[in-house]
Amino acid sequence: MAESPLAPRGATRIWGHLWMILGVFVVVFPVYYVFIASTHSTQTILRPPLPLLPGPEGVANYRDAFSGGIDRIGGVSLWRLLGNTALIAVGIAVGKIAISMASAYAIVFFRFPLRMAAFWLIFITLMLPVEVRIQPTYKVMVDLGLIDTYAGLILPLIASATATLLFRQFFMTIPDELLEAARVDGAGPWRFFRDILWPLSLTNVAAIFVIQFIYGWTQYLWPLLVTNSNEMNTIVIALRKMISFADAETPWNLVMVTSVLAILPPLLVVVLMQRWFVKGLVETEK
Amino acid sequence: MARILLNDVRKTYDRQEVIHGITMDIADGEFVVIVGPSGCGKSTLLRMVAGLEGISSGTIEIGGKVVNALEPRDRNIAMVFQNYALYPHMTVRENMVYGLKIAKLPRAEIDQRLARAAKMLELEPYLDRKPRALSGGQRQRVAMGRALVREPAAFLLDEPLSNLDAKLRLQMRLQIKDMHLRTGQTTLYVTHDQVEAMTLADRLIVMNSGIADQIGTPLEVYERPASEFVAGFIGSPAMNILTVSVGDGAAILPGGRRLSLPGLPAGGQFRLGLRPEDLRLAGATEGAIPVELRSLERLGADAFGYGVIEGTDVPMTVRLPGNSAAKRGDRLGVLPHESRLHLFSVETGRRFEPARGA
Numbered sequence A: 001m002a003e004s005p006l007a008p009r010g011a012t013r014i015w016g017h018l019w020m021i022l023g024v025f026v027v028v029f030p031v032y033y034v035f036i037a038s039t040h041s042t043q044t045i046l047r048p049p050l051p052l053l054p055g056p057e058g059v060a061n062y063r064d065a066f067s068g069g070i071d072r073i074g075g076v077s078l079w080r081l082l083g084n085t086a087l088i089a090v091g092i093a094v095g096k097i098a099i100s101m102a103s104a105y106a107i108v109f110f111r112f113p114l115r116m117a118a119f120w121l122i123f124i125t126l127m128l129p130v131e132v133r134i135q136p137t138y139k140v141m142v143d144l145g146l147i148d149t150y151a152g153l154i155l156p157l158i159a160s161a162t163a164t165l166l167f168r169q170f171f172m173t174i175p176d177e178l179l180e181a182a183r184v185d186g187a188g189p190w191r192f193f194r195d196i197l198w199p200l201s202l203t204n205v206a207a208i209f210v211i212q213f214i215y216g217w218t219q220y221l222w223p224l225l226v227t228n229s230n231e232m233n234t235i236v237i238a239l240r241k242m243i244s245f246a247d248a249e250t251p252w253n254l255v256m257v258t259s260v261l262a263i264l265p266p267l268l269v270v271v272l273m274q275r276w277f278v279k280g281l282v283e284t285e286k
Numbered sequence B: 001m002a003r004i005l006l007n008d009v010r011k012t013y014d015r016q017e018v019i020h021g022i023t024m025d026i027a028d029g030e031f032v033v034i035v036g037p038s039g040c041g042k043s044t045l046l047r048m049v050a051g052l053e054g055i056s057s058g059t060i061e062i063g064g065k066v067v068n069a070l071e072p073r074d075r076n077i078a079m080v081f082q083n084y085a086l087y088p089h090m091t092v093r094e095n096m097v098y099g100l101k102i103a104k105l106p107r108a109e110i111d112q113r114l115a116r117a118a119k120m121l122e123l124e125p126y127l128d129r130k131p132r133a134l135s136g137g138q139r140q141r142v143a144m145g146r147a148l149v150r151e152p153a154a155f156l157l158d159e160p161l162s163n164l165d166a167k168l169r170l171q172m173r174l175q176i177k178d179m180h181l182r183t184g185q186t187t188l189y190v191t192h193d194q195v196e197a198m199t200l201a202d203r204l205i206v207m208n209s210g211i212a213d214q215i216g217t218p219l220e221v222y223e224r225p226a227s228e229f230v231a232g233f234i235g236s237p238a239m240n241i242l243t244v245s246v247g248d249g250a251a252i253l254p255g256g257r258r259l260s261l262p263g264l265p266a267g268g269q270f271r272l273g274l275r276p277e278d279l280r281l282a283g284a285t286e287g288a289i290p291v292e293l294r295s296l297e298r299l300g301a302d303a304f305g306y307g308v309i310e311g312t313d314v315p316m317t318v319r320l321p322g323n324s325a326a327k328r329g330d331r332l333g334v335l336p337h338e339s340r341l342h343l344f345s346v347e348t349g350r351r352f353e354p355a356r357g358a
Helices: A010-037 A043-045 A059-076 A077-109 A115-128 A136-145 A151-155 A160-171 A175-185 A187-216 A222-225 A235-242 A251-283 B042-050 B092-102 B107-120 B135-150 B168-184 B193-200 B218-223 B230-232
Strands: B004-013 B016-026 B030-037 B057-062 B079-082 B154-158 B186-191 B201-210 B211-216 B241-247 B250-252 B258-260 B267-274 B279-281 B289-298 B302-309 B315-321 B333-336 B342-345
Touching: A043 A251, A043 B186, A059 A077, A059 A235, A059 A251, A077 A115, A077 A151, A077 A160, A077 A187, A077 A222, A077 A235, A077 A251, A115 A160, A136 A151, A136 A222, A151 A222, A160 A187, A175 A187, A175 B079, A175 B092, A187 A251, A222 B057, A222 B302, A235 A251, B016 B042, B016 B057, B016 B201, B016 B211, B030 B042, B030 B193, B042 B057, B042 B079, B042 B154, B042 B186, B042 B201, B079 B135, B092 B107, B092 B135, B107 B135, B135 B168, B168 B193, B186 B193, B193 B218, B201 B218, B201 B230, B211 B218, B211 B230, B230 B241, B230 B342, B241 B315, B279 B315, B289 B315, B315 B333
Parallel strands: B030 B186, B030 B201, B079 B154, B154 B186
Antiparallel strands: B004 B016, B004 B057, B201 B211, B241 B250, B241 B267, B250 B258, B267 B342, B279 B333, B289 B302, B289 B333, B302 B315
16 A cells, blocks of 8 residues: 555554554454353353463354254244344334435425424434333333334334434535436436435445444344343343353353354444445545 | 527515516527626526526416426426536436436337437447546536437526536537537527627527626627626627716717717716727827726737726726737827717616617
8 A cells, every 4th residue: 555645654653553453452352252252161261261262162152052052041042033133133224224314305305394393303312312212112112012023123213313314414415406407307206316316325325224233233222121022032132131140050151152143243244335334434525 | 499488587585586577589499598797697597497496476488388387397498507417326328318218208219319419419439438437528418418318399508618628618619509500499508608608699688687688689789788787798808888978969088088979968977888899099199099008918819908098097998909019008099989889878877879860
């Protein structure tokens, strides 16, 4: 890579690297430790100090986890947990994109009464996280009979002020003439959205999908409240349930395997969509 | 193909009127240029015809149909935007046929129109490129092509050449003229550039703060500007305009020089317009206006001398031959052509018409 004129030199450069390495170490080491623990037996994990290198039980641990080990503890298979979580994460991400794009489209491209009022109302909800409105939301879900359903897990989480604002900012960078050219070409609102706005928004959609997928994947409080049956557990909830026994009875090796498997899918999504993700967050020129 | 009728068209924003009643009959196939300085409402007027701006009062008819309440797509018009407004994610081909696809034209018809337009605009090699991979001039041609394939009742062009460099602008100007001759489409063209206005137009609308100051052929507008504003706006370098007082069949210029002219009004203050190209050098002839040169611009074929009337601060521009030996500080005597004088009312700015033959 060509050296930029602003690239620091000499000592500054070495210090910079040291700091970065330290930062990466702080973030990555616990994750590494989880992985190491997932390759040892519970006895080894519980007897300090934990080794720093992978142990011999790795293959056995993972095989056990996939073939019934988790069922024995939580009453539901690891596959089911991963499937549940993936469904919810994708549901939340797609739902959020659909709703926030639709509302941003309305706010930016249509003139209707109380348009700005609607915008500010959406904006204000930024200050109201799920936790604040959790009791009324729970009540609504109970009344609608959505406890222990995917709809109950997904719906309350898909309204997103953040994504609406992001899309609004992006839509405002679309030149008016593009809309006018489309109007002269005979494109109605739906066509304009499908043929012009959507293709131009793809990188932003990808970025928001990644962020919201991870948001959905790591949900804890809401799934805990709205699910009773083990069948509907997400992987994060299952993890919590696995370690609620007394320390000695916790199958720590399987907990660690589950942790690794809980981290992997979001990681994959980020890696696979990295190129688009960065483009969507950085690109301003259209 | 269509005739366009503007009948007392007005536009009001927040109770403030910005277009003050424009009436015009644009014949089928006519090329009309709306020209004026920025902020005069020329683009607004065009956008009202296009249907991108509402019409506050008055009517617009295209092809015998009042279109006030119609969406742009139902007005059978095509528009070229100043920044081209090409769809960045579509290829040139997709950009050009997008409107036709929406109109659900048969595939063969679309292909045929695309081929014809691409040939006329020499866009064939670029059909599969994205706009970002094109130069400014090529993008401009794609924008023209997108309008052309629609075969509309009228073309509306909003400063289509203002983002191009001088050489390309000339080239595209000729191409637009040529296209108009070949297609014979009614065309409305907005520009602030008087050269484009003069060269392209069958007729001009010269706009000034939301008013059509004059509607006429380029030559009419040049030779008989209807107002002081039009006189100053059309023509390059701008017309010299001086305040004179009239009495006894003569105009008294700033500096006290008397200019005896036929057909003058009985008396009062007037604004006198003299085009730099209508002044001839007269040396120290009696009655010549003495001009003290302050600077000189040589263009090759011509030279323009910028100076002031001697003893005053009233600026005066004179056209000189390209090989003129005049230099800064010289004193020139100039005489106007008597038949090419323009008198304007001080109060209204409108042209004063002397009673001919009286």
